[in-house]
Amino acid sequence: MLYFENDYSEGACPEVLESLIQTNLKSLSPYGNDSYSASAKEKIQKACGLKQSDIYFLVGGTQTNQTVIDAVLSPYQGVIAAQSGHVSLHEAGAIEYTGHKVLTLPQKDGKISAETLKDYVADFYGDENHDHMVFPGMVYISHPTEYGTLYTKNELKSLSEVCRHYHLPLYLDGARLGYGLAAENTDVSLIDIAKYCDVFYIGGTKVGALCGEAVVFTKNNTPPHFMTLIKQHGALLAKGRLTGIQFDRLFTDDLYFRISKRAIQYASQLKSALREKGYRFFIDSPTNQIFIILENHFMNQLKEKVRFSFWEKFDDQHTVVRFATSWATTQEDIDQLIEIL
């Protein structure tokens, strides 16, 4: 069986595992106060081109979105997100659970535009009844989006300008950030993200770590007592070393970027092959997720040899499915998959 179901099917990338092994019996301070966490933060700050930042390691994506958004928003505020955003649809109401509405905007290829955002906020303040409504309090975007697409630097800049005009912190969910930064035609760097966003997270779980996401507050804007809030949300690891050591390794010798690049290269090979064989693409994604439309009977046959994800029903005879490459994908996997397809 070949596995292209997602990018979190394997453990840690070998170098990361090696670091865990080597440090295993060292006695370290708990709750993120260890030297590896400190070192990881320095390396990440440097990679972001920042002189100052506050960095925290959380365990998973939904947890990170929940904790950050709840900490940044005031009680009368909600978070603006695309209708297709992970926080809008696939987090079991984790945002609402903390008391905040997700204010959804129409999306195109998983992205929201600066213009749509501006109109929404202007309309809100133009509405005479807005004191009876949920105030927009911050903006959530994902990069890559849930459809594997990417913002351009200009799009990010424009969003950022609207956000600053209306004092809305811009938050970027980078669950798959590595794959986004490694995409072939992107003009967005980690430094750009740190510049345009007020807070964002660098995903570890899907990019080489056993678990862990690195939250970066870029503008001296960490909510007061954020560590206590992390604890209150049940998100504070006793052995903070677990995430610290992993991110320390991921940000040593560009490991995070190198393993992401490899996954993108395999995805490109796969896309070329699919295109040559005449497969129909559902969306043109430049990252590690590939969405194609399969005839149902053929899809069921394929399932016997390779695991992929159901995405959505296309029509009565067809289904959209997703193939994902990752740091763990090998040339052999790709070759075998292309042979099968």
Next chain:
Amino acid sequence: MLYFENDYSEGACPEVLESLIQTNLKSLSPYGNDSYSASAKEKIQKACGLKQSDIYFLVGGTQTNQTVIDAVLSPYQGVIAAQSGHVSLHEAGAIEYTGHKVLTLPQKDGKISAETLKDYVADFYGDENHDHMVFPGMVYISHPTEYGTLYTKNELKSLSEVCRHYHLPLYLDGARLGYGLAAENTDVSLIDIAKYCDVFYIGGTKVGALCGEAVVFTKNNTPPHFMTLIKQHGALLAKGRLTGIQFDRLFTDDLYFRISKRAIQYASQLKSALREKGYRFFIDSPTNQIFIILENHFMNQLKEKVRFSFWEKFDDQHTVVRFATSWATTQEDIDQLIEIL
């Protein structure tokens, strides 16, 4: 420097790490639907002497307490706990954050008695205004307690009887359960706990794992859609394998019990030495936590050679401190510590 600060200063116990290494590149289903998680659940169920159970793996203790308590309680209910309970004092309000009051009872050595509990609940229902008050909805105990003490089988049985009489689920926080089960004079087994409690968790973080706690619902009483609730609380690991593989190993060949036993033996050696040397004990704890009263000047000198925990101020000249052994403690550590003391 010697480390006796806590029982979560090192990584994973070597056997557990070995399992993570061996399985690292296997492609496994996410969200706990992997074969290792399934195997771990079977082994735990067997160790608990249960024919049926629902077992879930969460990441840390506060998260587990928050998710389980919120899922078990109705909105008009609170959780009864000792004033010294972890949920009462040291979880940054994680329980209240989910909307529930912690209803505190007086404790003795960290424990609540069946009689105190019964009186409290009887008084509640005897109060003509109780519809304006928070209903008791479940009972939280820790075993070992925050003071390292243990319930006897009889105490557990009596608590359980009061709980059943009033339809209050009994929940046991077993963050250090291994050390409790391995204590020398305890008459409480894992099977007893599974019998008397409605839900409890077996701590991994402090007993040999990198992270992870195993929640056991013992009475066919899992809250509906508990997996969705875990997700909503930000507590669902994408790579559920991480906890599954670790617990699978911990419950193979009695590893969990063996490493706990060793920590208890080292604690016993340490206690004997302390007693001989005339140290003053703050409380008589049969598990891996030792609480002694140090003169402040001496304490500060000691700090230069060994790390231990500040517990509380005793008087102006003295402080209560805690030494903890763990699965990672070695005979060498103990010998050196005794020499220093």
Next chain:
Amino acid sequence: MLYFENDYSEGACPEVLESLIQTNLKSLSPYGNDSYSASAKEKIQKACGLKQSDIYFLVGGTQTNQTVIDAVLSPYQGVIAAQSGHVSLHEAGAIEYTGHKVLTLPQKDGKISAETLKDYVADFYGDENHDHMVFPGMVYISHPTEYGTLYTKNELKSLSEVCRHYHLPLYLDGARLGYGLAAENTDVSLIDIAKYCDVFYIGGTKVGALCGEAVVFTKNNTPPHFMTLIKQHGALLAKGRLTGIQFDRLFTDDLYFRISKRAIQYASQLKSALREKGYRFFIDSPTNQIFIILENHFMNQLKEKVRFSFWEKFDDQHTVVRFATSWATTQEDIDQLIEIL
């Protein structure tokens, strides 16, 4: 100045006020345990054609929606509502504040259709990832809607059938229920509503009372300890007599229906006049709210003589405004308004 701004600009309808005066110095039990509340409940139950029901009086509409929806839903569930629903837009996030998502459906004239509802729920359960999403837990409709429109008996029946099929309680927000029941061509009676809905509320604030909404659980389905939940939501009146006395009078001698009918008759006169004079209607509403499109310059002139509500911008030159009649409207008001228009 003429007042057509809304239907809650005046105090209580004179008969209701008279009852408050007559009972003012009677000593009555607090928290709704008084004889007037009991009598009001009996009368309402009878008017609903129910043999059994649980009726509670709350103070206002948002409070009622918040308390009922939160009490009916399980933590993993959200409430389905029209995008234009009051709970979706104009309650400052009161539903999300209690931890629940509002799951919005497209609306037509403020209404959701049984078909749209069915498709939504079927799609939800058809989605392989639905355990990671917010479960639909109940359905919220308003009658009259926010646009003053009404469901037909058939529409209500169809919605109810879909709800029962999927075990979704159907909840009707009747903030302006009197005006809906009194509309000229409606085939929906209070008895129908009690039959098709699982819980609904009869609005007092906008229909003759100083304050107060009567929540009716029609199917022996009151959430456990609902009175304690009301208290917990800050919604329990110490002087429950205030709402009890008012509803007792409103449901004596058909007062609630008679004052509603009168408001509808005045609205009809106004609509005829507007039609004759060539005004442009934004929507055809059969109840006490009339939505028309005014040229901005004319609108501003009109503002000097009559108060009405801004509804929304129509285009750069035009605005949608609302005129509302109520139990307090007089023939003289209508005559004067028609003269002005």
Next chain:
Amino acid sequence: MLYFENDYSEGACPEVLESLIQTNLKSLSPYGNDSYSASAKEKIQKACGLKQSDIYFLVGGTQTNQTVIDAVLSPYQGVIAAQSGHVSLHEAGAIEYTGHKVLTLPQKDGKISAETLKDYVADFYGDENHDHMVFPGMVYISHPTEYGTLYTKNELKSLSEVCRHYHLPLYLDGARLGYGLAAENTDVSLIDIAKYCDVFYIGGTKVGALCGEAVVFTKNNTPPHFMTLIKQHGALLAKGRLTGIQFDRLFTDDLYFRISKRAIQYASQLKSALREKGYRFFIDSPTNQIFIILENHFMNQLKEKVRFSFWEKFDDQHTVVRFATSWATTQEDIDQLIEIL
């Protein structure tokens, strides 16, 4: 039957009712934007001796406590209160429902002392683990307390000083404030309260109004968008006139103080008579609540002629009961009660 059960058994005091009658058909702006609310705020501000203040009218006591406390606290903070405080015991967990812990202090006669408070906060910041605990965020006191007792001006001043030292807003629950200010030997005026407290509320429900509490922010310290937060908590009255008109009348011609004074005079007569007849007092309360210890058999006989409140069990043969006078008590009531006793 005589009624001394509580101070909210009757409707509104006649002057207040008269104002409601006279204004009943006036068309007024909703949501507290009416002229009577504005006038009431001016009068209250003046009575408080303040040059600036923000005043809001809410409906009931629990609702007010819930909304104010939640709005003032940051998410990582709890509210400090006496163990016997209304928010601690008798609000069905309304504070915890909003996510905040009630941090209880020991009380004496229902009061907390500046010294106890100071020790608590100093201990908190002295605890090395306080980042894992709930931060004290404000202080709640009631005046009169739940036992009918009063703070002295010095006590209030000392509490205020500790609060300011630690940046803890001091909040006073004045559900029965009128009766406290009218007590015979108190040295605390409304002006003192406005000076020492950061926010407090003047109770209407128990002092002459049908419903309503006036929240006063005294230090230019209203939480941002407090009106939206009121709405979000389900606490915004559509007909804000209802509370505005009542408070406008209560603060005209010292009505609030005069009706309170009368209730205190009747309470004094009753206390003298009880003392002469040799009744045993449970606590010495200077306000309108009188707590006495009755032999159970006698208590049951008394119940046939007069209604009073069960307070708590004293011993197997005796019960603590409460008699309350109010603005509605008459000389005839008192004379009859004394005759019976």
